[in-house]
Amino acid sequence: MSPRRSAGPTLKDVAAIAGVSYRTVSNVISGKAPVSASTRARVEAAVAELDYRPQLAARQLRVGRSNLLTLSVPFLSLPYFAQLAHAVVTAAEAVGYDVVVDETHGDPERELRAASGYRTLLSDGILLSAMSIGDEELMAARGRTPLVVLGERIRAARVDRVVVDSVTSTRDATAHLIAAGRRTLGFLGTVPDASSGAAAADLRLEGFRTALRAAGLEADPRHLLEVSPWDQRSPDGDYSREEGHARVRALLAGPDGLAGLDGLVCANDLLAIGALRALREAGVEVPGRVAVVGWDDAPESAYTVPPLTSIAPDLGELARLAVASVLRLVDDPDSPPRVEQAPYRLVPRASAPPASTSSAGQLVP
Amino acid sequence: MSPRRSAGPTLKDVAAIAGVSYRTVSNVISGKAPVSASTRARVEAAVAELDYRPQLAARQLRVGRSNLLTLSVPFLSLPYFAQLAHAVVTAAEAVGYDVVVDETHGDPERELRAASGYRTLLSDGILLSAMSIGDEELMAARGRTPLVVLGERIRAARVDRVVVDSVTSTRDATAHLIAAGRRTLGFLGTVPDASSGAAAADLRLEGFRTALRAAGLEADPRHLLEVSPWDQRSPDGDYSREEGHARVRALLAGPDGLAGLDGLVCANDLLAIGALRALREAGVEVPGRVAVVGWDDAPESAYTVPPLTSIAPDLGELARLAVASVLRLVDDPDSPPRVEQAPYRLVPRASAPPASTSSAGQLVP
DNA sequence: GACCCGGGTTTCAACGTTGAAATCACGGGA
DNA sequence: TCCCGTGATTTCAACGTTGAAACCCGGGTC
Numbered sequence: 001m002s003p004r005r006s007a008g009p010t011l012k013d014v015a016a017i018a019g020v021s022y023r024t025v026s027n028v029i030s031g032k033a034p035v036s037a038s039t040r041a042r043v044e045a046a047v048a049e050l051d052y053r054p055q056l057a058a059r060q061l062r063v064g065r066s067n068l069l070t071l072s073v074p075f076l077s078l079p080y081f082a083q084l085a086h087a088v089v090t091a092a093e094a095v096g097y098d099v100v101v102d103e104t105h106g107d108p109e110r111e112l113r114a115a116s117g118y119r120t121l122l123s124d125g126i127l128l129s130a131m132s133i134g135d136e137e138l139m140a141a142r143g144r145t146p147l148v149v150l151g152e153r154i155r156a157a158r159v160d161r162v163v164v165d166s167v168t169s170t171r172d173a174t175a176h177l178i179a180a181g182r183r184t185l186g187f188l189g190t191v192p193d194a195s196s197g198a199a200a201a202d203l204r205l206e207g208f209r210t211a212l213r214a215a216g217l218e219a220d221p222r223h224l225l226e227v228s229p230w231d232q233r234s235p236d237g238d239y240s241r242e243e244g245h246a247r248v249r250a251l252l253a254g255p256d257g258l259a260g261l262d263g264l265v266c267a268n269d270l271l272a273i274g275a276l277r278a279l280r281e282a283g284v285e286v287p288g289r290v291a292v293v294g295w296d297d298a299p300e301s302a303y304t305v306p307p308l309t310s311i312a313p314d315l316g317e318l319a320r321l322a323v324a325s326v327l328r329l330v331d332d333p334d335s336p337p338r339v340e341q342a343p344y345r346l347v348p349r350a351s352a353p354p355a356s357t358s359s360a361g362q363l364v365p
Numbered sequence: 366m367s368p369r370r371s372a373g374p375t376l377k378d379v380a381a382i383a384g385v386s387y388r389t390v391s392n393v394i395s396g397k398a399p400v401s402a403s404t405r406a407r408v409e410a411a412v413a414e415l416d417y418r419p420q421l422a423a424r425q426l427r428v429g430r431s432n433l434l435t436l437s438v439p440f441l442s443l444p445y446f447a448q449l450a451h452a453v454v455t456a457a458e459a460v461g462y463d464v465v466v467d468e469t470h471g472d473p474e475r476e477l478r479a480a481s482g483y484r485t486l487l488s489d490g491i492l493l494s495a496m497s498i499g500d501e502e503l504m505a506a507r508g509r510t511p512l513v514v515l516g517e518r519i520r521a522a523r524v525d526r527v528v529v530d531s532v533t534s535t536r537d538a539t540a541h542l543i544a545a546g547r548r549t550l551g552f553l554g555t556v557p558d559a560s561s562g563a564a565a566a567d568l569r570l571e572g573f574r575t576a577l578r579a580a581g582l583e584a585d586p587r588h589l590l591e592v593s594p595w596d597q598r599s600p601d602g603d604y605s606r607e608e609g610h611a612r613v614r615a616l617l618a619g620p621d622g623l624a625g626l627d628g629l630v631c632a633n634d635l636l637a638i639g640a641l642r643a644l645r646e647a648g649v650e651v652p653g654r655v656a657v658v659g660w661d662d663a664p665e666s667a668y669t670v671p672p673l674t675s676i677a678p679d680l681g682e683l684a685r686l687a688v689a690s691v692l693r694l695v696d697d698p699d700s701p702p703r704v705e706q707a708p709y710r711l712v713p714r715a716s717a718p719p720a721s722t723s724s725a726g727q728l729v730p
Numbered sequence: 731g732a733c734c735c736g737g738g739t740t741t742c743a744a745c746g747t748t749g750a751a752a753t754c755a756c757g758g759g760a
Numbered sequence: 761t762c763c764c765g766t767g768a769t770t771t772c773a774a775c776g777t778t779g780a781a782a783c784c785c786g787g788g789t790c
Contacts, residue, residue, distance in 0.1 A: 008509055010746055021770050026748065034767060051508060056487035057425040058746035061775050066422065066487070068465070076454060077664070082447035089441060089468050100433070101466045103454050122421035122431070122487075143416065144373055241668050273668050280670065299442070303606050303638050305645065305670040375776055386740050391778065399737060423776035426745050 009050040017046040029054060060122065069326060070123040072102040072114035074131040078239075079298040080268065081129065084150070087319035088127060095323060097124075108132040117145035125326035130154055131199075146329030148322050152200050160329060160337045162322040164313040166200050166295075169344045170207030171214075173293045173311050174265050176346055178215045180355045182263030182291055185212065186223030188247060188275055189239065189267025201227075201239070201267040204295060208265050223261055225251060227271070239267060244274025252282045262290055263352070269294035269301045272308055276351065280305070291352035306350035318342035374415040382411040394419065425487065434691060435488040437467040437479035439496040443604075444663040445633065446494065449515070452684035453492060460688060462489075473497040482510035490691035495519055496564075511694030513687050517565050525694065525702045527687045529678040531565050531660075534709045535572030536579075538658045538676050539630050541711055543580045545720045547628030547656055550577065551588030553612060553640055554604060554632025566592075566604070566632040569660060573630050588626055590616060592636070604632060609639025617647045627655055628717070634659035634666045637673055641716065645670070656717035671715035683707035 015022035020039055027033040028043040035043075046052075060066040071088050073081040089099045100123055104110040111133045117126060125146040130138065135156035138149070148160045177185060187208045189201045205224075212219055225247045227238045244266065252258065266272035272294030279286050286292055286306055294301060297312030321340045328335055348354045380387035385404055392398040393408040400408075411417075425431040436453050438446040454464045465488055469475040476498045482491060490511040495503065500521040503514070513525045542550060552573045554566050570589075577584055590612045592603045609631065617623065631637035637659030644651050651657055651671055659666060662677030686705045693700055713719045 012746085022746090023748085023771080024769060027769080030748080032748085033769085036768065039768085053482065053508065055426070055746050057422045057431060058775090059748075060422040060487075061420070061426050061745090061777085062747045062749085064775080068487075075451065076441075077448050077451040079444075079447070082444070082450075083442050085447075085450075085466065086440065086442040086468065089466055093468075098465050098467065100463050101450065101454055102463065103451065103458075117418065122425075122433075143418065241664070245668075273665070277668055277670075299606070300638070300665040303610075303642055303669075305642075373776095377776085387776090388740060388778085389738085392739080395778080397778085398739085401738065404738085420776050423745090424778075426747085426775090427777045427779085429745080 008055065009052045010055070011052075014043065014046045014050055014052050017049065018042045065124050065330070066122045067097050068100055068123045069097050069125050069127060069323070070100045070102055070114070070117075071127045071129075072104055072111070073129045074104050074106040076101060076103055078270070079300065080296050083299070083315050084129065084319070087315040088323065091316070091319035091323045094320075095327065097323070097327075104131070106131040108137070112137060112141040115141045115143075115147060117143040124330050127322050127326060144333075146326050146333065148326045148329070150318070150322055152203055158337055160325045161339045162318055162325060162342060163339065164318060164342050164344050166203035167207040167210065169311045169313075169346075170204040170265065170295065171211040172207075172346055173295065173309075174208045174211030175214070176309070176348070176354070177263040177265065177291055177293060177352055178211060178217070180263075180291065180352065183217060184223070184260045185217065185219060185263040185265060186225065186251075186261050187219065187265050187267070188225045188227075188244060188271050190224050190226050192226050192228075204265075204267050220259065220261075222251075222254075222256060222259055223264075227267075239270055241270045241274040241277070244271035245278045246274070247271075248275040248278035249281070252278065252284070258284065258290065264290055264292045266292065266294045269296040269298040269308060269310055272310070272351075273298075273300070273304055276304055276306075276308070286351055287353060293352045297347050302349065304351070309349045309352035310347050311344050312347045313344045314342050373420065374417045375420070376417075379408065379411045379415055379417050382414060383407045430489055430695070431487045432462050433465055433488040434462050434490050434492060434688070435465045435467055435479070435482075436492045436494075437469055437476070438494045439469050439471040441466060441468055443635070444665065445661050448664070448680050449494065449684070452680040453688065456681070456684035456688045459685075460692065462688070462692075469496070471496040473502070477502060477506040480506045480508075480512060482508040482512075489695050492687050492691060509698075511691050511698065513691045513694070515683070515687055517568055523702055525690045526704045527683055527690060527707060528704065529683060529707050529709050531568035532572040532575065534676045534678075534711075535569040535630065535660065536576040537572075537711055538660065538674075539573045539576035540579070541674070541713070541719070542628040542630065542656055542658060542717055543576060543582070545628075545656060545717065548582060549588070549625045550582070550584060550628040550630060551590065551616075551626050552584065552630050552632070553590040553592075553609060553636050555589050555591050557591050557593075569630075569632050585624065585626075587616075587619075587621060587624055588629075592632075604636055606635045606639040606642075609636035610643045611639070612636075613640040613643035614646070617643060617649070623649065623655065629655055629657045631657065631659045634661040634663040634673060634675055637675070637716075638663075638666070638669055641669055641671075641673070651716055652718060658717045662712050667714065669716070674714045674717035675712050676709050677712045678709045679707050 011022040011025045014025045025043050027035050028040050069092050075081055092099045102114055104114055111130050115128055115138050127148050127150055129150040130153045135154055138154055139156055150162055152163045152166050187205055190205055191199055191201050227243050272292050284290055294308050294310040297310040301308040301310050321342055376387040376390045379390045390408050392400050393405050434457050440446055457464045467479050469479055476495050480493055480503055492513050492515055494515040495518045500519055503519055504521055515527055517528045517531050552570055555570055556564055556566050592608050637657050640657055649655055659673050659675040662675040666673040666675050686707055
C-alpha cells in the first residue's frame with residue numbers, strides 16, 4: 001500500500017491556490033520571515049479555503065521537537081494523580097505543550113519503559129511519577145529523553161526531581177495533633193516490604209516519628225498500621241479507601257481495640273477516608289475520641305464526615321516546576337540535575353481541629 | 366540554527382555498525398521482510414549497543430499514522446472524567462495507541478478547537494466529551510480528523526457517538542425510589558438556560574419525569590433544583606459538591622423546607638454528595654426521611670455517609686466502544702456514523718436502599 | 731548450460747516541513 | 761546612471777523512515 005493519503009492539504013496545495021511558492025506559505029504561517037500584506041492575504045484566504053493545518057509530524061521531523069510531554073502516573077483514577085494530571089496539563093498548555101498520559105498501573109516494567117521513553121520517542125520530555133522502581137533501575141533504564149521525576153520515591157542525585165517534602169509536612173500534621181492535646185498517636189500506611197526503600201510512605205512515617213520525638217512521645221507499635229503489599233492486580237493500589245477501612249477495622253477488632261489511640265496520621269487521604277468509615281461503623285467519635293489527618297487534600301476530603309484535616313500539596317506549583325525543569329533539559333540536555341520543592345499547607349478541618357477549637361468539632365468546609 | 370541533532374542514533378548509524386544497509390535494519394525492526402538469522406543477530410546487537418529507538422515522527426510522516434488518540438474532556442479533576450480518562454487510556458493501550466489528554470475547561474472555543482483537531486493534527490483520532498457546544502457548532506468546526514463524541518450532549522446524526530442512556534438510567538434510578546415507597550420526589554441539577562439544549566442533565570430530568578409519569582406521580586416544582594449557570598472561572602464547573610450543598614441548603618432554608626420531599630434524584634454524584642452534606646447538617650435523616658440517588662458511581666460514593674446509591678455507567682465498555690469507533694473511522698473515513706450505547710447498572714447502597722430493606726438503612730459497601 | 735524461482739538485500743524516492751542560502755524587485759544614494 | 765541594500769520571495773537540501781522495485785545469488789528444472 002502506498003503511503004496513506006492523509007487526506008489533508010499540504011503547503012504545496014495552498015501555494016498552488018495562492019499562486020506563490022510553498023515556502024512563502026510556510027513563511028506566512030510561521031511568521032518568521034517578512035511577507036507583504038497582499039500575498040499574506042492571498043495565502044490566508046487559501047489556507048481558509050482548504051482548511052489547511054500543518055502536519056506536525058513533518059514539522060517535528062524537521063525541527064526535532066514535538067511540543068509533546070509525557071506524563072506517566074500509576075493510576076489516573078486515583079484523586080491525587082487525577083489532580084496532578086490536571087495540573088500538569090494546565091501548566092504544559094501555558095507554555096504551548098500538549099501532554100500524553102501514560103498509566104503504568106504501578107507495574108515496574110511499565111515504569112521502566114516510561115523512563116526509557118519507549119513508545120514515546122516523539123515526546124520531548126517525560127514526567128514520571130514512580131511507584132515501584134528504585135534509583136538504580138531508573139538510572140539504568142533512562143534513555144536520552146529529558147526526564148523529571150515527581151515525588152520522593154526516587155532519591156538519586158543524578159535525576160531532576162520535583163518533590164513535596166513528605167517528612168516535614170507529615171511532621172507538621174503530626175505536630176498539629178499534638179498541639180491539640182493528642183498524646184497517643186498512630187500511623188496508618190507503613191509499608192511491610194522494607195526493601196522497597198524510599199517510598200513516600202516511609203518518609204511520611206519518618207515525619208510522624210520526628211514530630212513524636214520532638215514532643216517526647218513514642219508510638220505504640222500496635223498503632224503502626226501496615227497496608228497490604230503492593231498488588232498489581234488490585235485496581236487501585238494499596239493506599240486505598242478499602243485498605244484504610246480494612247486496617248482500622250482490624251485494629252478495632254483486635255485484642256486491645258484502640259488501646260488509647262487518640263490521633264491517627266494517615267499516609268494519604270484515601271486511607272484516612274477508609275479509616276473514618278471504620279471508626280464510624282464502630283461508633284468511635286471523630287474527632288471526639290480519635291482525631292484523624294490525611295495527606296493529599298483530595299477534593300472529596302472536604303466532604304467526608306467529619307471533613308478531613310489534610311496536608312495540601314501545591315500541585316499547581318509542582319506541575320509548573322516540573323514542566324519548567326523538563327523544558328530546561330530540552331533546551332540544554334547537559335544542564336545539571338536539580339531538585340526542587342513544591343510548597344504545601346496544612347488544611348485544618350473538623351476531623352482534627354486546631355487546638356483552640358479542639359473539643360468543639362464544628363464543621364469547617 | 367540547524368535542525369536539532371536530536372541526539373538519537375538513526376537507522377543509518379545502526380546499519381553502519383551492523384555492516385548492512387539501513388533498509389535491512391528497518392526490515393529487522395518491522396519484521397515485514399524476511400531477514401537471515403545471522404544478519405538479524407548482528408543488527409539486534411547493534412540496536413542494543415546504540416540503544417536505538419525508531420523516530421516516531423519520521424515513521425508517522427511516512428505512513429500517515431501516529432498511533433496517538435486525543436481525548437478531550439472538560440476537567441480531568443472531576444471524578445467522572447478521571448475515570449473516563451483511565452478507561453480510555455487502558456482501552457487505547459490494548460490496541461497499541463497512546464492518548465493525548467486535552468482539557469477544555471468547558472470553554473466552547475476550546476471544545477471547537479478540539480473538534481477541529483487543532484494542535485492535534487498528529488493524532489489519528491479525537492474522542493470528545495463536549496460540555497458547552499451544540500450540534501451545529503460541532504459539525505461546522507470538525508475537521509478531517511476522525512471524531513467520536515462521548516455523551517449525549519451532541520445529538521447530531523452525522524457524528525459517531527458513544528453514549529450511556531441518560532433517560533432510561535435516570536428513569537430506573539427514580540423507579541428504584543418509587544419502588545421503595547417514596548412518593549414526593551425531587552430532582553437536583555436542572556439547568557436554567559434552556560437554550561443550551563440537550564445537555565445530559567436535561568435528559569436525566571426527562572428520565573426522572575418519565576418514571577414519575579409511569580407511576581402516576583408528579584413533581585412539585587419547588588423540588589426541581591436548578592444549578593448555577595455554567596461559569597468557566599469556576600474550577601470545577603457547576604455539577605459540583607459545592608453546588609449540591611448550596612442548593613439543598615437553600616431548599617431547607619426556604620419557606621417550605623423539605624415540603625414533604627422524601628426522595629432526591631441527583632444529576633450526578635457530586636451534586637448528591639453535596640446534598641448529603643446539606644441534609645446531614647440540617648439533621649435530616651438519609652435515607653430515613655429522604656432517600657438520595659446519584660449518577661456516575663464515583664469511587665468516593667461508596668464511602669459517603671450514608672453510602673450513595675448511584676447509576677454506574679460501564680466506562681470500560683464506553684471507552685472500548687469509543688476507541689473501536691474511532692479506529693474504524695481511521696481505517697475507513699467514509700464509514701457511516703454510528704451511535705453506540707454503553708451499559709449501566711444501578712448500584713443500590715444505603716442512601717436509597719431497595720424496597721425490601723427500605724427502612725433498615727444498613728450500610729452496604 | 732541456459733533459465734527460472736524465491737529468499738535475502740539493496741537502491742530509490744517520497745512523506746511535509748523548515749534552515750540556509752540564492753534570487754529578485756525596487757528605491758535611494760553616490 | 762550605476763550600485764547597494766533591504767525587503768520579499770524562491771530554490772535547495774535535509775530531517776528518518778518505509779513502499780516499491782530492482783538486484784543478487786544459489787538451487788532446482790528442463
